[in-house]
Amino acid sequence: MRRALVTALILAAVLVLGAAGVREVSAIGFGDLGRALEIGKSVVKVGKAAGKAAEDLTPEHEYYIGRAVAATILGKYKPLDNPAANAYLNLLGQTLARASDRPQTFAGYHFAIMDTEEINAFGCPGGLILISRGLLRCCANEDQVAAVLAHEIGHVVKAHGLASIQQSRILDVAGVLFQEGASHAGGNVAALSGAFAGSIGDITKTMMVNGYSRGQEGEADLEAATILGRVGYDPQAICQVLATMAHRYKPGGADFAKTHPNPADRIAALQEKFPPAPAAQAPPERLARWQQALGQV
Amino acid sequence: MRKCAIAALAGLTVLLASLAWAAAQALIVQVREGQLRRDPSFLSPVVGVLAFGTKVHNEEERGSWIRVKAGEGQNGWMHLSALTEKEIALKPGAGPAGSSASREEMALAGKGFNKDVEADFKAKNKQTDFAAVDHMEKAYNYQAAEMESFLKQGDVQPKEGGGQ
Numbered sequence: 001m002r003r004a005l006v007t008a009l010i011l012a013a014v015l016v017l018g019a020a021g022v023r024e025v026s027a028i029g030f031g032d033l034g035r036a037l038e039i040g041k042s043v044v045k046v047g048k049a050a051g052k053a054a055e056d057l058t059p060e061h062e063y064y065i066g067r068a069v070a071a072t073i074l075g076k077y078k079p080l081d082n083p084a085a086n087a088y089l090n091l092l093g094q095t096l097a098r099a100s101d102r103p104q105t106f107a108g109y110h111f112a113i114m115d116t117e118e119i120n121a122f123g124c125p126g127g128l129i130l131i132s133r134g135l136l137r138c139c140a141n142e143d144q145v146a147a148v149l150a151h152e153i154g155h156v157v158k159a160h161g162l163a164s165i166q167q168s169r170i171l172d173v174a175g176v177l178f179q180e181g182a183s184h185a186g187g188n189v190a191a192l193s194g195a196f197a198g199s200i201g202d203i204t205k206t207m208m209v210n211g212y213s214r215g216q217e218g219e220a221d222l223e224a225a226t227i228l229g230r231v232g233y234d235p236q237a238i239c240q241v242l243a244t245m246a247h248r249y250k251p252g253g254a255d256f257a258k259t260h261p262n263p264a265d266r267i268a269a270l271q272e273k274f275p276p277a278p279a280a281q282a283p284p285e286r287l288a289r290w291q292q293a294l295g296q297v
Numbered sequence: 298m299r300k301c302a303i304a305a306l307a308g309l310t311v312l313l314a315s316l317a318w319a320a321a322q323a324l325i326v327q328v329r330e331g332q333l334r335r336d337p338s339f340l341s342p343v344v345g346v347l348a349f350g351t352k353v354h355n356e357e358e359r360g361s362w363i364r365v366k367a368g369e370g371q372n373g374w375m376h377l378s379a380l381t382e383k384e385i386a387l388k389p390g391a392g393p394a395g396s397s398a399s400r401e402e403m404a405l406a407g408k409g410f411n412k413d414v415e416a417d418f419k420a421k422n423k424q425t426d427f428a429a430v431d432h433m434e435k436a437y438n439y440q441a442a443e444m445e446s447f448l449k450q451g452d453v454q455p456k457e458g459g460g461q
């Protein structure tokens with residue numbers, strides 16, 4: 001009898017655990033630290049979860065990381081004070097972002113123009129996206145601006161910035177949260193600030209100095225072409241901007257040449273999935289509003 | 298006696314399993330403003346907004362969209378990027394006495410990298426420009442209706458679907 005009872009209880013436990021594991025809702029692979037801490041309460045689980053940095057941070061953590069990365073970049077490249085241009089860029093960018101595979105981030109997508117001739121753009125974690133005047137000047141119409149914005153949205157969707165954080169820093173954060181456990185106390189700022197500053201350093205170094213990997217750039221290009229197609233822009237627009245950039249590509253150059261693969265290679269990779277097609281003719285109204293908003297930038 | 302015990306155990310098993318199932322269907326809004334849409338598409342109108350930490354029930358799934366039901370009769374489709382599993386919670390009761398369930402469940406919220414950590418970083422890195430970031434976040438926020446008219450005015454014709 002007792003054996004039957006034990007068996008039944010084990011069976012019940014298995015069913016309970018099984019049912020709890022049926023659903024796995026994880027938008028972009030943000031497994032969450034809280035889950036590991038609560039269920040396992042074991043270092044093993046935290047360690048396992050920390051296998052991929054991006055999976056261990058909540059969208060709220062990502063938001064604060066993105067703000068600090070953007071603040072660091074905007075400390076170097078001043079934002080352009082042109083309300084009309086910034087308004088247009090945000091309306092276009094937010095319209096594109098909602099059609100991405102990650103339409104919702106903690107505080108949404110926001111766009112700004114960097115006042116520099118350098119050709120570059122940064123998609124900071126959480127959706128803060130910075131585009132240089134130089135890059136906007138490489139775009140010949142709205143579809144091409146959309147392509148540039150969609151590429152940066154692609155980096156946010158794929159959480160490429162977070163992927164460059166050293167795993168040891170994530171473990172530090174996990175350790176602090178683990179120690180705090182269920183206590184209601186706030187975060188331990190002193191213990192976390194080192195990991196935070198280190199994370200910002202890792203990301204800005206990747207974005208501004210070393211660049212993302214060829215594979216990551218390819219992923220962002222494909223995401224961009226997909227978004228353009230969904231929204232109704234010309235998916236070929238990304239190849240058109242890349243062709244313009246290819247003309248200006250100087251291997252060893254200081255700007256995008258330093259942080260990005262050769263545009264010609266990116267075009268070739270894109271055309272495997274999106275075969276070349278004649279450029280779509282943009283309607284006059286679309287061309288006119290682009291000219292009005294960004295013509296003087 | 299034996300039959301009775303087996304029946305009771307079977308009942309217990311079903312009860313526990315269904316409790317776990319119900320828990321598995323509970324999700325929490327993990328972004329500041331979780332958008333509820335009428336239909337499972339980015340083109341569908343936004344019919345409501347659920348705040349960070351709101352507990353919702355998973356009614357149905359279609360692709361990357363989940364039909365959710367929140368407390369006060371709020372229904373709609375939410376993209377899964379706005380949702381997380383219930384297990385984001387620390388232990389129930391971790392919140393202050395008398396706080397709402399969702400507050401307890403979001404006990405992890407605000408921990409880890411937060412505004413205090415940011416303030417510390419800002420103080421030690423004077424060359425950063427957080428004012429520009431604040432401006433970026435606040436200055437230009439567009440609603441679905443404005444996006445629709447933007448697309449229409451530019452003769453941009455969206456394809457149904459998205460957010461796969």
